[in-house]
Amino acid sequence: MKREMMFKLNGEAVNVEVESAWTLLYLLREILELTGTKLGCGYGECGACTVIMDGQAVNACLVPVLEAEGKNVTTIEGLVQPDGQLHPLQRTFIDHGAVQCGFCTPGMIMSAKALLDENQSPTDEEIKESIAGNLCRCTGYVKIIEAVKAASGR
Amino acid sequence: MLHYDYHKPDSLKEALGLMAQYKDEAVFIAGGTDVMVQIEQRKLKPRALISLRNVVDLKRNEDTTIGAGVTLRELQKNPMIQEHFSALHDAACNLGSIQIRNVATIGGNICTAAPSADTACPLLVLDAKALLVSATGEREVDIDEFFVGPGKTVLRKGEILKEFKIRRFTENTGSVYIKHTRRAAMDLPIVGIAVRITLNRNDVKCRDALCALEPISKIMGYFEDEELKCEDARIAMGVVAPRPIRARHAEAALKGKVLSEKLIAEVSEIAVSEASPRDSVRGEAWYRSEMVKVLVKRGIMKAIERIVRPGEVVYPERLW
């Protein structure tokens, strides 16, 4: 079933024809070619596809595309300012060595952003909880946690 | 290639009407964290999905009513749930990841009816009632009657789980859910144990000892001295049977008795006898039995502790 769908993506209104059996991740990656959001497992078990929908971190691979209708979706691409300036989290991820292969990085940053958007000075525990759904095979998480802390108000 | 229709009704009535239109060949989807995985694995090939996310009738989250459409994250953040239904709060804090909890609903967790469903044991010890609604009317079933087997419930075709009713317990009641896992997050329980204890009074003199977290044996000594009795008890166990179950004999053995270390040890042994765990990739049967023994004991202690002082969330034991 094809349907027209409107939603807000990275601050801009988008009107797009979707197939009802798509996931939000499929729309983002394959149709809109926003490939910063990664497909790591497809089952919501790795968090590489994390985006923020109406203020909440969600696994885009588990979101039926039509659930994004009328919603406000932010992807990693939406964190970069129009002049190319990076979001503070993107900055601290670079400066604190939180990036290795980088495949988990966009999802990791989106989870951290969802946390910091509602809690500007999270504890270490809260940081860990916020990214516990994002698997990373390279870093051992230590520097990722440092980077999120550095971007927070603490 | 995958094709299915997708509907987003706003009301229960509309949702039920749609299901009727599809002659019950559609599938209800709430948070989608189970349904979407089953579709991705091609275990489920629905003609249509009927989304319950916009159905406001499922969203009540007040006092003694928890709508089926309430997300785990909403439960996690709700201080009322933490205070009065601590076991359910423990479960809500430990299911999946934040991304999962942001969309997964308590109704979905229960209707999927996995033996490992985290919210099932807490609802069992909280004596929750499930309200089921269909085009022809509604019925209330005890949560203990809701589960039939793995993935099987009493839900009939064209019926939706609307909400849970949980009564408020007296002040001398405490509950807990202990999730025993391999990882601290993103995991299913090897065993899940929920316990609710109501004491005969809450003016526990040994409060200070409990607050100071003195050794269990010592605290138990105080209990015996004070003749502290267990007025009511519920023990529920996950992943030890085809469905989440209550340990009724263990509960009975606690009821009306003076709490002692010996009694609790006996009760946990009884609970073990009521479990029939199996070997699986996720855990061995003998180990599950052992954990029932340990966690029932710890659960009873924790529930009592929560009566005398508001406890912190119980997280799975972890590597550090």
Next chain:
Amino acid sequence: MAQLTFVGKPIPKKDAPGKVAGEAAYIQDLKVPGMLYGRILYSAYPHAKIVRLDTTKAEKLPGVKAVLTGSTIPPFKFGVYKDNPPLKTGKVCSLRDEIAAVAAVSPEVAQDALGLIEVEYEELPALFDPIEAMKEGALLIHEEHKTNVLKMPWKLIVGDLDAAKKEAAHIVEDTFRTQWVTHCCLGASGCIASFDINNNLTMYSNTQIPYLAQKDFMEALGTFGLKNKKVRIIQSVIGGGFGSKLDTYAYEYLAILLALKTRKPVKILFSREEEFFATSPRQCTITKISHGCTKEGKLLFREMEMILDNGAYTSWGATTPSVMMLPISSLYKVPNVKYTAKCVYTNNTYSQAMRGYGNPQATFAIECSLDQLAEKAGIDPYEFRFMNANEPGETTPQNFKITSCGVKECMEAVKTRLGWTGKRMQKEGRGFGMAALVHVGGGARVYKSDGCGTIIKIDDYGKVDVFTGSSEIGQGSETIVAQIVAEVLGVPIDDINVINNDTDVCPWDVGVHASRTTFVAGNSALGAAQKLREQILDLAAATLNEDPSALDLKGSVIFSKNDKEKKIALGKILRSAHYAPGGKMLVAEYFYDPPNENFDKEFKGNLSVAYAYGAHGVEVEVDKETGQVKIIKYVAAHDVGKAINPMLLEGQIYGGGVMGLGYALSENMVYQNGKIMNPNFLDYKLLTAKDIPPIEAVIIETDEKNGPFGAKGIGEPGLVPTAPAIANAIYDAVGVRIKDLPITPEKVLKALKEKEKR
């Protein structure tokens, strides 16, 4: 050493901005115009005859462009042992055996087509246990091979074992087992094969070995009737390697064959489930080990017999005993050593090297056994290790020449930071454990060449392009190379552009393995940069009327060390050379092949020109009721020669350490009758952010004379001693020794109960 500007500094990774912005294009993100999608049909049985294979229905499905089976492709086998055809005919030997491949207009159509392929099998009895497979009269996995034991007789003998056994005052003997674990790259495997009109092949790939893959594919093309064609490998950004991409695989050959058949580019991308069951993991091992020492605790001998499950085909996993020999012969001073290893065909998936290249398996047995020996000798395990520790200047019995060696410093750091002396044996249920490691740190000559090339060019404005053979797989090689070049050329790090992903433009390199990139690619970059620097200084010397040796280059300015007035901007001198009559632009190249040695017939020789050492220590608490292990404190000390980039180096230690914790405690590919039962992130337990304990990384610098700026490799060592350190700590805590990985609560609890019974 002169004051360093870039080397030794925590410079952020050069590729990080693209990765945090979501710009970095992984193989998952690449599309080529006209591209088709390939999918692979795998066997339904671990061992079976293919009785009938009918693809008619699949071919008729709209959108399907090609269907291949073993009988429709040229006969060809690949792999280390050339025992693996990309599509199997006649019989299948494991559940990951590829039997057909489809190219279609979308992945979904290709997937649907697989469902239409009809296969009839005649199931054969199968072997999943290497010990069963070794038995006389066992059925043969590959009949033509005549036996299930690979003809790779790994055998190392040094000294006189019998005499040492007689001399020994204390001897321990035990058997240790390790499990199957897998790399779990977050970015799964994939490639795009594309032919031009002249039948030259471009492979977009996430390989760790672009030049060896190029050679493999060229050979394959030869057998496909395309002799002397060019193969170009373009690497996408790579979503993790850890050894998984050290070989070429069936899916790559199938993409090539499908592209050839359809005359269209073909992309094959693994699903997560495929990544679990159809890539090659670290094999399980069974190790019988015996150790002996004198009354005073001096190590006399080490004897090890190892059986490795090779699986149904052969990749580099079968060669891991070569690197295992390093710790076996040379971790601690041990004069008499005997080691034999057998790799055995089974109907399991086939094995590959994974971070550490066998070292974690060997070190688990060695370091656990050593603890047992220390106990028997009545010596504190730390003292026992320290007494027998390696030292610089030593030539070990296998002829490894130890240049720098900071293992004692590492042990001391671990001891101090854990509070070993004061806190040990103090608290019930708590325990301390330690384990050391040695790994290759200056390349490893496993191939004919261990080299890496670098080309550097510099433009009119002093901006530098570095073309290196080394690949970036997340570990930071791009940044390390840039730091070294920036240091030598005295230009800002941002002016260094590293190109490292195209065999058409970059010089040769043997691949990302053996923790060799900082050392080998670093030395190569250093050599090229020095050559370019000389050229620059020669030009400037003429202009400034100064001897080149009196000149220095910093901040993109060339100046005289004697006369501050004598200086010229780098860009200016470059432009004046370029735009002069008979103009000249500066380029330098350097190929560095370390002076290390292949093993001789007795498996002796100086495999690496530097050796990395380290020691890990851990304090644990064991819950005696549940068997759960809690890590109170973890210290990882590593002798790295010199930290070119301390921040990235810590990243390797933390990352390795956590991977090691998973190996020790949680990760396990559960195989039942050749089938992996947990091919997903829910049941294959990678640790999450909530699981990680506090880890202290300690960097010990020993200034390795052969290394670039004194550096040695650090890519793999971080996970090598983790499991034995934890096993030793658990023993110290509750007196049970877990001898098979992973150390699950079940195993600990079972052992505790058995101990109670005794």
